[in-house]
């Protein structure tokens with residue numbers, strides 16, 4: 486168990502938030518899910534009714550990128566009776582077309598891959614698919630993050646912006662910050678509309 490890891494820590498914070506409000510069996514949307522490896526550590530600790538992972542890449546392409554570990558593979562390795570779905574789609578398209586609402590929307594290292602203006606618009610659009618008392622779990626680069634080209638590591642090359650603490654607050658201004666910390670050159674935050 487690696488509860489010191491920031492992605493796991495923020496999801497455990499989300500779990501505590503839902504528990505304290507007696508919200509159980511939460512529905513989850515993980516946008517830009519990649520292989521979603523963090524779910525291996527937290528899935529059994531959060532009562533989830535359904536989880537949907539959305540990525541622009543196919544599960545097969547994710548598997549090739551991540552040495553045999555794709556989103557579907559991650560969930561196959563979780564022993565529980567998991568109700569999950571993987572959707573290959575652009576997140577902007579998915580968010581504009583879905584008729585579902587979610588208790589928890591996970592956006593880890595995805596919004597900064599878009600232009601800042603589009604990312605802000607998308608963040609705003611997430612409101613329309615967030616349940617009442619729902620949360621957005623966000624991870625976005627902070628000012629210590631060096632945006633540069635690292636040969637052979639497209640992961641870092643793709644980031645289009647980073648945010649100082651002040652810019653971060655402006656970026657999420659329409660949400661209430663429930664929890665925020667900085668680790669590994671990222672802002673980690675839980676955001677709520679209520």
Ligand SMILES: C[S@@+](CC[C@H](N)C(=O)[O-])C[C@H]1O[C@@H](n2cnc3c(N)ncnc32)[C@H](O)[C@@H]1O
Pocket residue numbers: 516517518519520521522539540541542574575576577592593594595598640
């Ligand atoms: C840096 S990885 C983060 C993966 C995962 N969220 C994590 O934290 O481990 C970004 C992921 O977003 C996906 N992605 C990039 N642009 C996207 C878009 N417009 N729509 C959906 N997924 C996208 C990429 O294919 C990649 O899997």
